[in-house]
Amino acid sequence: MNSTLKNTETGPEFNRETLDLVNKIIKRYPEGRQKSALLPVLHIAQAENQGWLSSETMEYVASLLDIQPIEVFEVASFYSMFNLQPVGNCVIEVCQTGPCMLKGSEEILAHFENRLGIKAGETTADGKFTIKTVECLAACGNAPVLQVGTEYHENLTTQKADELLDKWKAENKISHTNPYL
Amino acid sequence: MAEQILLKNIDVPGLASYEVYRKLGGYSSVEKALKNYTPDQVTSEVTKSGLRGRGGAGFPAGMKWGFIDKKTNNPRYFVCNFDESEPGTFKDRHIGQLNPHQLIEGMILGSYALGARTSYIYIRGELFYVLRIIEKAIAEAYKNGFLGENIKGSGYSLDLYCQPGAGAYICGEETALLESLEGKRGNPRIKPPFPAVVGLYGCPTVVNNVETIAALPWIINNGGEAYSAIGIGNSKGTKLISACGHINKPGIYEIELGLPVEEFIYSDEYCGGIRHDHTLKAVVAGGSSVPILPAHLILKTAEGKPRLMSYESLSEGGFQSGTMLGSGGFIVMDETTCIVKNLLTFAKFYHHESCGQCSPCREGTGWMEKILHRIESGHGTMKDIDLLVDISKHIEGNTICPLGDAAAWPVASAIRHFREEFEEHVKLQKCPF
Amino acid sequence: MPLLKVTIDNIEVEVEAGTTIMNAARKIGGSVVPPAMCYYSKLEGSGGYCRTCLVKVSQGSFKDNRPMPKLVASCRTPVQDGMVVQNRTSPEVMDNRRAITEFLLINHPLDCPVCDQAGECHLQDLSYEHGLEETRTEEDRRTFDPIDIGDLIKLHMNRCILCYRCVKVADQITDNRVHGVLGRGDHSEISTLIQKAVDNDFSGNMIDVCPVGALTDKTFRFKSRVWFTRPFDAHRECAKCCGKTVLWMKGEEILRVTGRKDQYGELEEFICNDCRFHHKETTDWIVEGPRKIERHSVISQNHYEKLDIPENGEESE
Numbered sequence: 010m011n012s013t014l015k016n017t018e019t020g021p022e023f024n025r026e027t028l029d030l031v032n033k034i035i036k037r038y039p040e041g042r043q044k045s046a047l048l049p050v051l052h053i054a055q056a057e058n059q060g061w062l063s064s065e066t067m068e069y070v071a072s073l074l075d076i077q078p079i080e081v082f083e084v085a086s087f088y089s090m091f092n093l094q095p096v097g098n099c100v101i102e103v104c105q106t107g108p109c110m111l112k113g114s115e116e117i118l119a120h121f122e123n124r125l126g127i128k129a130g131e132t133t134a135d136g137k138f139t140i141k142t143v144e145c146l147a148a149c150g151n152a153p154v155l156q157v158g159t160e161y162h163e164n165l166t167t168q169k170a171d172e173l174l175d176k177w178k179a180e181n182k183i184s185h186t187n188p189y190l
Numbered sequence: 191m192a193e194q195i196l197l198k199n200i201d202v203p204g205l206a207s208y209e210v211y212r213k214l215g216g217y218s219s220v221e222k223a224l225k226n227y228t229p230d231q232v233t234s235e236v237t238k239s240g241l242r243g244r245g246g247a248g249f250p251a252g253m254k255w256g257f258i259d260k261k262t263n264n265p266r267y268f269v270c271n272f273d274e275s276e277p278g279t280f281k282d283r284h285i286g287q288l289n290p291h292q293l294i295e296g297m298i299l300g301s302y303a304l305g306a307r308t309s310y311i312y313i314r315g316e317l318f319y320v321l322r323i324i325e326k327a328i329a330e331a332y333k334n335g336f337l338g339e340n341i342k343g344s345g346y347s348l349d350l351y352c353q354p355g356a357g358a359y360i361c362g363e364e365t366a367l368l369e370s371l372e373g374k375r376g377n378p379r380i381k382p383p384f385p386a387v388v389g390l391y392g393c394p395t396v397v398n399n400v401e402t403i404a405a406l407p408w409i410i411n412n413g414g415e416a417y418s419a420i421g422i423g424n425s426k427g428t429k430l431i432s433a434c435g436h437i438n439k440p441g442i443y444e445i446e447l448g449l450p451v452e453e454f455i456y457s458d459e460y461c462g463g464i465r466h467d468h469t470l471k472a473v474v475a476g477g478s479s480v481p482i483l484p485a486h487l488i489l490k491t492a493e494g495k496p497r498l499m500s501y502e503s504l505s506e507g508g509f510q511s512g513t514m515l516g517s518g519g520f521i522v523m524d525e526t527t528c529i530v531k532n533l534l535t536f537a538k539f540y541h542h543e544s545c546g547q548c549s550p551c552r553e554g555t556g557w558m559e560k561i562l563h564r565i566e567s568g569h570g571t572m573k574d575i576d577l578l579v580d581i582s583k584h585i586e587g588n589t590i591c592p593l594g595d596a597a598a599w600p601v602a603s604a605i606r607h608f609r610e611e612f613e614e615h616v617k618l619q620k621c622p623f
Numbered sequence: 624m625p626l627l628k629v630t631i632d633n634i635e636v637e638v639e640a641g642t643t644i645m646n647a648a649r650k651i652g653g654s655v656v657p658p659a660m661c662y663y664s665k666l667e668g669s670g671g672y673c674r675t676c677l678v679k680v681s682q683g684s685f686k687d688n689r690p691m692p693k694l695v696a697s698c699r700t701p702v703q704d705g706m707v708v709q710n711r712t713s714p715e716v717m718d719n720r721r722a723i724t725e726f727l728l729i730n731h732p733l734d735c736p737v738c739d740q741a742g743e744c745h746l747q748d749l750s751y752e753h754g755l756e757e758t759r760t761e762e763d764r765r766t767f768d769p770i771d772i773g774d775l776i777k778l779h780m781n782r783c784i785l786c787y788r789c790v791k792v793a794d795q796i797t798d799n800r801v802h803g804v805l806g807r808g809d810h811s812e813i814s815t816l817i818q819k820a821v822d823n824d825f826s827g828n829m830i831d832v833c834p835v836g837a838l839t840d841k842t843f844r845f846k847s848r849v850w851f852t853r854p855f856d857a858h859r860e861c862a863k864c865c866g867k868t869v870l871w872m873k874g875e876e877i878l879r880v881t882g883r884k885d886q887y888g889e890l891e892e893f894i895c896n897d898c899r900f901h902h903k904e905t906t907d908w909i910v911e912g913p914r915k916i917e918r919h920s921v922i923s924q925n926h927y928e929k930l931d932i933p934e935n936g937e938e939s940e
């Protein structure tokens with residue numbers, strides 16, 4: 010895994026390139042409003058920390074934005090895309106809301122659960138896959154829908170699910186990549 | 191076929207690139223407005239057009255712009271609501287992904303009218319791939335002089351940025367969105383004050399939906415009056431309807447407001463009828479929050495008039511027998527659908543998405559989900575059905591933001607129109623479907 | 624500035640522009656004052672969350688005499704000249720207040736018999752006044768383990784009603800905020816993610832502003848119901864705060880020290896941690912005399928028949 014978030018002796022740290030991106034983002038807001046960069050920076054930090062936000066990572070983000078760590082914890086724990094526990098390399102997020110349910114999302118979810126031998130919310134023993142259920146992804150016309158990283162996969166069938174899973178297994182899929190790149 | 195204001199060129203290959211968009215006449219409205227119109231004249235065209243907010247509430251856009259406090263020396267902000275998270279709604283993604291420049295063009299017009307020097311597009315975090323498309327388009331617009339300092343020599347300057355959310359439906363509520371944009375939890379603010387007076391960073395701000403903003407270029411190019419000539423009654427212009435569920439042709443359709451619902455569902459130009467020749471059972475016409483209607487009430491009003499796709503017609507009959515146009519998320523269900531189960535997924539959704547600030551919504555949404563789960567799995571009682579109605583009644587109207595109402599209406603309406611189905615679950619002690 | 628005329632439950636009062644309905648009602652006093660579980664006049668931006676203070680505005684103002692379409696939070700709604708408000712006189716208000724009380728209780732443990740707050744708990748009062756006879760919930764309640772916030776304050780998250788008062792204290796009267804709300808919806812919790820100590824000269828005030836027994840004083844000596852203690856006004860020379868407190872005594876012993884609260888349960892002045900936690904000897908204080916306290920939950924004592932409460936009000940040990 011080529012994470013740019015290095016654990017140095019003083020704690021985690023982004024590499025130069027990522028810091029440049031962070032500084033570019035901070036400039037989008039008025040002077041003194043750098044806290045506005047919190048969500049974008051947390052997305053980046055999560056991608057660089059194996060797909061989850063450890064307290065060290067959040068404290069580092071707080072120091073980057075010159076805010077209190079609690080302000081980061083409060084925000085990170087509010088938004089459902091941020092994982093506060095470790096996750097597998099490839100997080101499969103299956104939509105479960107009405108329109109997807111009407112078109113068979115339960116079957117799709119059960120299929121992934123059976124094939125991977127885990128339930129939604131769990132990670133396989135080898136740490137490769139996590140299944141997560143999510144709410145409407147704004148793609149209901151192509152239900153059922155799932156998301157992996159920033160990719161959408163739509164009009165799912167169990168056959169399509171198999172193809173995807175085989176492909177992800179073959180390529181050792183990693184879903185947490187810097188979403189800006 | 192209705193006039194296509196939003197989807198006209200949507201199938202043109204490469205539309206997301208500046209070259210193609212420009213060749214098709216893109217950005218001409220910005221040139222026209224900056225050259226010929228004062229900011230107030232732009233606002234007045236929008237007022238004349240009768241354009242109403244397409245995010246769900248249907249508030250007249252021109253009137254909202256008129257509320258902005260132009261007397262303070264504070265900066266003003268124009269913010270695009272691209273949170274699109276209301277179940278059944280998937281129209282904004284279509285614009286952002288395939289036609290980002292039209293959104294940017296609209297952002298420039300709105301920003302100019304309001305006197306904003308910095309504007310933001312707040313997009314739900316799940317749609318990061320669309321954010322990248324928009325950011326690329328923004329970079330092209332800068333390169334071609336439509337964003338940045340002194341746009342096309344007009345003296346007007348504008349910076350435009352895209353901001354991701356991170357998984358929270360509530361951030362679609364405009365004050366929660368502003369909190370989120372400030373890097374905070376998405377807790378809706380207590381109003382008043384309204385954003386037009388105290389918005390982003392405490393400054394006057396207007397928040398509009400993607401579709402509302404994407405209609406602006408056409409209005410400036412063709413005039414507000416031309417826009418208001420389309421549609422019916424106080425429902426002017428065209429509206430994107432995202433249709434899903436048990437229909438033959440799910441997808442995004444641009445309709446002229448006033449189209450009969452029956453034609454929309456059954457005509458091949460639109461939904462193409464119910465799948466596998468099944469029959470229509472119910473429709474949620476404007477995103478998950480609006481009341482569900484059974485087939486006979488969605489096709490015709492209680493008085494027997496044909497129901498039309500318009501703000502007025504859909505709400506005819508009030509909560510007793512009507513619904514709302516909402517965000518245009520049109521969810522169709524055939525006779526194989528378990529209404530209780532569908533409702534359970536909605537209840538779960540609102541429970542999951544409640545921000546937790548106020549007690550009726552924080553506690554009531556979870557309670558309703560638990561009871562529905564009990565009924566759906568065959569462990570409910572007849573008393574539970576009345577309890578649900580009672581809970582929904584006491585959430586409605588008692589909360590800080592409309593999410594409470596949005597959670598209550600689907601429950602109240604499903605029981606109002608499909609009570610026997612709930613009772614059957616109780617009697618059989620299992621789901622009859 | 625001319626005063627504005629407001630009528631609440633048929634009683635007229637004149638207040639300055641910008642006054643909320645709640646504060647206009649407090650100016651009248653008595654039963655027209657809506658219950659407040661989250662509003663706190665000394666904390667900026669407080670109120671609006673609990674919804675127990677909802678009232679009906681049956682006439683908006685002299686100019687616009689239409690009623691307001693929904694019940695409004697009295698703590699957050701400014702009065703208009705000629706506004707007519709119904710609190711206890713509106714059956715709709717009372718019905719909704721009952722429902723809101725029920726919402727606040729569906730995840731609440733109701734373990735008053737073992738709760739430090741019993742006897743001075745606003746939720747207890749509210750539930751006796753407006754609550755239902757029996758619970759309509761069959762579901763499991765949300766549960767959390769009690770945690771220590773530093774070595775002076777204990778958090779029983781089960782009892783928290785998310786009124787945000789302690790967060791506002793942490794935000795407004797302490798300097799480095801380490802206290803906040805985590806999670807979302809009914810998973811929200813008051814906590815520091817890593818249970819870091821809230822060490823700050825004024826952090827103890829979070830205990831006094833908490834309307835329920837969620838934040839309690841870890842230095843409260845002996846497990847004792849509040850009503851077995853006797854309160855005395857006392858003061859000391861303090862460099863950090865006003866030094867004016869209430870000592871909760873049992874015999875010659877100081878069991879705990881709090882700030883002085885007014886009739887709405889609000890602190891008159893915030894006190895420092897030194898006074899609150901570290902001065903538990905009678906020689907530390909100049910005792911002014913017994914404090915008259917409106918024990919607003921006296922009724923609550925009678926409700927727990929199982930608890931053996933001796934006539935003289937002393938705890939049997």
Ligand SMILES: Cc1cc2nc3c(=O)[nH]c(=O)nc-3n(C[C@H](O)[C@H](O)[C@H](O)COP(=O)(O)O)c2cc1C
Binds near residue numbers: 243271360
């Ligand atoms: C719970 C909730 C969710 C909302 N979600 C959205 C949304 O995803 N997109 C949107 O444009 N408006 C949404 N709205 C409506 C916005 O608050 C606001 O009215 C709208 O963005 C204004 O833009 P418009 O006037 O152009 O429609 C939501 C409102 C509520 C109460």
Ligand code: SF4
Binds near residue numbers: 360377546
């Ligand atoms: S109604 Fe729900 S979402 Fe809205 S502020 Fe209250 S708790 Fe939050």
Ligand code: SF4
Binds near residue numbers: 740
């Ligand atoms: S907080 Fe109040 S209602 Fe809750 S257990 Fe303690 S005394 Fe009882």
Ligand code: SF4
Binds near residue numbers: 787789829832834835
């Ligand atoms: S701990 Fe107490 S003061 Fe803090 S939010 Fe909960 S109930 Fe309110």
Ligand code: FES
Binds near residue numbers: 105106144149
């Ligand atoms: S319900 Fe699954 S994408 Fe909308």
Ligand code: FES
Binds near residue numbers: 658660677
């Ligand atoms: S006291 Fe007014 S809402 Fe809580």
